[in-house]
Amino acid sequence: MAMSRDEIMQQVQEVLVDALGVDDDEVTTEATLMGDLGAESIDFLDIVFRLEKTFGIKIPREELFPAENLMNDSEFVHNGKLTEKGLNELRDKMPHTDITAFESDPDINKLADLFTVNAIVNYVEGKLNAA
Amino acid sequence: MRWIWIDKFIEFQSGRRAVALKNVTLAEEHLHDHFPGFPVMPECLMIEAMAQTSGILVGEAKKFQEKVILAKIKKAVFFDYVKPGDTIKLDARIESIISEAASTSGKITCEDKLIAEIDLMFSHIDQNLAGKEFPQENFVFDTGTSVFESLLRDVLSAGAGAADSEQDR
Secondary structure (H helix, E strand, C coil): CCCCHHHHHHHHHHHHHHHHCCCHHHCCCCCECCCCCCCCHHHHHHHHHHHHHHHCCCCCHHHHCCHHHHHHCCCCEECCEECHHHHHHHHHHCCCCCCHHHHHCCEHHHHHHHCEHHHHHHHHHHHHHHC | CCCCCCCEEEEEECCCEEEEEEECCCCCHHHHCCCCCCCCCCHHHHHHHHHHHHHHHHHHHCCCCCCEEEEEEEEEEECCCCCCCCEEEEEEEEEEECCCEEEEEEEEEECCEEEEEEEEEEEECCCCCCCCCCCHHHECCCCCCHHHHHHHHHHHHHHHHHHHHHHHC
């Protein structure tokens, strides 16, 4: 299924509008799921279900939102910040996110900011191209 | 416990679909206030009835190994009123089910008239938040409740027969 990035963005927007009850214009590429759009953990599951249905792909939950494992492992977190090992794990597990800003201050409280609309579009694009 | 908003299951396909009935009666006291002179079933109670139908479907799909909690009302749209004397049919289907959660879709009808469309999300508590305390009222199905068990008793034994005949067709 060859979808352009714009088409993917449009469908992801619709999914987020339905799942989170926000307006179209709030779902910008830079918008963070938790900070800007008010998503909670149960919403993440709802989003995963809807994305699977919309794009006909399978999304293992740890793939799209693996941060929970990262945060709880002491090898990856030290004094509330991600260690070098943690950052590598992040790069490995979440290639769809942009961690350049996060790297300068890898505060785990800021981990949620990595989950942007853009990250989801990247993830879906990757999955569709691999299919 | 008297918080039961369905009366009978008429269909039960384990892991897939459940259809329940509820009779609405003026003996339900809240109807006298909702509204005076115009008794109609409150939409929130229709959501609760669907949550019980869907919740039991989801719980049974996992053989009641985990507690099922209503976590999110994804959609609840109402098209018409439900009045005393009506029998509503609640048709619930499992859309997705994984170890941590389940997503259901549902329709409420009254004699072929569409009354509501209600889509819900449930969380399986033992997989998520183990060890935290939750108030009893949040649980759709508590294995200690014999009334819910009696609802399922007839349909689960009959359901096996119905499923077989469906496959023969």
